Amino acid sequence: MGRSFTLYNLRIILVLTLGSFTFGYGFSVISNTLGQPGFISYFNFENNPAHAQAITGTINGLFCAGAIFGSLTVGWMCESRGRKETMYLASIVNIVGEALEAGSINIAMFLVARFIAGWGIGMMVVLIPIYQAEISPPSSRGFLVGQHGTWIVLGYAIAGWVGVGTFYSTNLSFQWRFPIALACVPPLALIVCSPWIPESPRWLLTRNRKEEAWAIVSKLHGDDTEERRNFARGEFHQMAQQVQADASAWAQGGNRQLFNKPSYRKRMWMGFFIQYAAQSTGAQVIYVYIVSLYQNLGLTGGVPLILGAAYVTVATLSNFGGALLLDRVGRKPLLIAGLSGCMISVCLESAMIARYAGTSNNAGLGMGVFFSFCFITFYGGGIDVVGYVYCSEIFPTHIRCQGVAWSLVGTFISTLVYVEAAPTALASIKWGYYIIFVALTAINIVIFYFWCPETKGLSLEEINGKFGDEVIVHFTDATEKQMQGIKTNDEEKYGAMIHEERITSTPSQV
Known part of the structure; x- marks a missing residue:
């Protein structure tokens, strides 16, 4: 069927996942850094635990604050x-931030660099799923955009294993500086590969650059069969008509409509809620302090670092598994299963910490480690992979950037609050802090079930209908005869632009 993805789709997606990897590695590398003896010694944290707790919270808090500004910049x-110019800027900011972080000579410089690095990854994590969604066909959008989450956690995993390796280095400076410096490589690779990435055809249509948009759409779908050519015509026709209608509606109210038009307002708060709910499972608190959690369970030396790396390796595999399921089972069932599994896992993990932390009961401590791995399996396969896909597809083209940016602000505000409070909370109420996440997740499951619609299999334009907006052209379920009609109508309307014998996708166009 013309709706399946092509090797060209896949190639673009894989290059864009360098941006996903940039976010994952850059976000994750601090988790091991905080546990590296060289880092602790350089900033003299071992002699002042109270100061160390405060600085640790600030290190993570400033990073999340920078990410909020980065999200809004996108x-x-x-x-x-x-999309393409934004990708260049995001890559440059990431390189500058990580380079300054790796070269920091005092804690003040490190904190400033963390804010800049956060700004860069905030840009990247918003941009990439938007870009991926706009070049993916409807029936495989879940799998293709799901690679964003998969490569994020692959970045987590690589950062974890790099941290394990440098932990055994006798050079204390190399021990923490090298993993951070390595974060410059993925955004640099993205810049190098960017000439092979086309601009989003939907964005080009908003700028009335129809010839360029059609050249990209036709290449995205391939032209090896008449079926694929018909589907490309149908999707392009739908894009063009919907963009025109949306532009007319947008001109009547502008940015005020983001929150005063009911259908847009619902989507803005829904996207924010999805990302807030993901973080309200306690995912980032558990991950950022995973080494400390394993240390509380009685593990010492390099074992906590090894388990932390294994933890995110499992997350990578579960994300990929979730991406494979997403277009089959749908967004809602997978997310509800993920939230429920995380809630139960955190509850059992808390029980193990409460009962066995500080004891020599190996069975109880082992179960604590096991439930942490259960948590990340449900989170990766049911929440992480769904959240980015869902938020990238529920907004119409003309507000997709603002909508996804606002949604990811929900991630970083939630993470900022939870992670900033974590050092103090874990020191004072210990495992009781995790019970907050159990209660919040139970509430969020109910809200999501009754409030959020299913979007599986629909084109980005047809999802508008789920929120009460007009869908100008329906073609997802069109018959071949109707597709042929679309072909005829479009050729009359656009003339040479649609007639494939008159269109050639040259490198300058694509």
């Missing part, structure tokens, strides 16, 4: 300057 620039 919300403006991605629409104003296009």
